[in-house]
Amino acid sequence: MTDMPRKNFWSGVGVAAVAAFLLAWVIPTFGGRGFAIGMPPKALATLGAWLMLGCAGLLILVSAIALKRAREPFFALPAAGHLWHQTWPFLYVLGFILLIDRFPLTWVAPLLIGGLLLLLGERRWHVVLLTATIPAAGLYGLTAHLMRIGVV
């Protein structure tokens, strides 16, 4: 048996939790108010959330039955190394987004590309240098052109 029923179960739980949160608080509070002749402003969003909740509920039920029948455990935590391998790219990009907020992207770009290449095991300095600088130079040229024609 694959880990698909377990994945379905937990993703169903996640989707159902989000849908319940949307229905209980987010849509009633931020979904919009006002007199409408036809549909109220929050009608379609509420319908979408109910659709999510209904489908996720069924998914939880079906996958829970499949897990029970196969006598598979509901919990199977991934290894810490695997989790870290999946998480670091997000943290890396988020870090650079924070940097871009303070410095121009044309300055940050060579670091972003070069750093990622080094992390992925590239050790040829000419490859790192060229890959890091050519796209940044291209962006610089494009920005300069857009500024000259008055778009940016």
Next chain:
Amino acid sequence: MIGFDAILASFAAALHYESIVIILGGVLLGYVVGVIPGLNRAVAIAIAIPLTFYMSPYAAIAFLIGLSKGTAAGSAVSAILLNTPGEPSSAATCLDGYPMARDGKPRKALKVGLLASVIGDLLATLLLIVVVIPFASVALKFGPYELAAILIFALVFIAAMAGGSFLKGLAAGGMGIILGTVGLDPETGAARLTFGYAELMEGVPILPLVIGTLALAEMFVQLDEYRRNKGASVIKLSHDKADDLSYQEFKGTLPTILKSTGVGAFVGALPGLGPSVGAFMAYGLAKRSAKDPDSFGKGNPNGIAAAEASDNAVIPASYIPLFGLGIPGSVSAALLVGAFMIHGIQVGPLMLRDHPEMLFTLFSGMIVASLLMLAVGWYGLRIFARVTSVPPHIVIAVVIFLCLAGIQVQGYGTFGLITVFVFAIFGYFLKKFDYSFVTFLVAFIVTPMLEMNLRQSVILSGGEIGILLERPIALAFVILTVVMVLHLGWSSYRRRMQARFKARAGR
């Protein structure tokens, strides 16, 4: 309705050198992206949309269509030389392409793939032109009841056909609907789900959404898979004369190409099925109808021809529901709708009434793109074969940069960068947990149209559901939707019961 002179004028516009240069740029970029494993059509269109901001609407769409077609043809190169499909839809090409290349006939395999791609694409484009105009003329007569019923049917159909679980498909559709309602309510002017951010008043910005969920999320998935796929070897092209494709050999594949184009066009016209289904269906059909089915999977050129002709026929055919009804049936069609929206054009049957010249110029541009695809693929064979050796870590790093640069150049600022990041996390989970991305994106794109038509229907009918009895087309689509949901539920239940009985019998 547009006259003959106007049609000629639209062809002349598509054949203008500026137009050809733009389409050529799109095809070339698409080809390169298609050749590089790990980059796919959706990623390419998502990161190319910012490039089209400063183009005219026609140039922008022609560029994106050229790019879309180029990726489909280019993905065969890595499938044949690397045994790694550039696009998931080229996986069927690997089955015979790689064994043929390994047997010392890589150029022959590439040329069969290219010719099948071009013929499949060209014929499906012609079919699109012939079918879409009567289709759109009928659709123009539809009222809000019919359009609302068709849109609901299309969403359920896409959720069912897009592969994977129907329940997960529908849940993804629900997410798309919720995000599609963000912004000012068109009737009351109330701010919906904006949380006080002025940037969300006009809805979730489409560019950060598609770049985040498609391109950046895909790069995170690629990074995850990178450690597993290191060290693939590329087959080099030789100068051997025996490796050239002869006219007789090409003629032998022609019946398969024509049959597979039909399969691809049929699959493409149905929203949600996508090119992978088309390619494998055509491959299976070619194998079943062949005199020597055992030779398939061992380097039979008909296997390559079937997969490539069908794969490429799906793309133009998937524009039939798009231009005919305004329903995007695939991720690339949904992205095109996004590009149309950015340029202020409402895609769908109204294009035939409001922008007929634009529609015909686009059709002409699509034919030009098919022909350019042949020239680019034929003369660039050796160069593209070299592109397959670009290491994936370089591609990943550069594409991540392009995702952020695309947002930054458009002036979305920090809000755009954070939005793109949030949608990258969202897209990553959609991919990892196998939630239908196409249903999510199509639901997000069509929600404003669905809401407008539902609202008009409620106002016109005064909330009286019995009005449907006077609208047979709308009623038919409502019944079809209900029947489809019941059928899917029943067949899924039966499959489960059969599996249970089998498991019991096996004990």
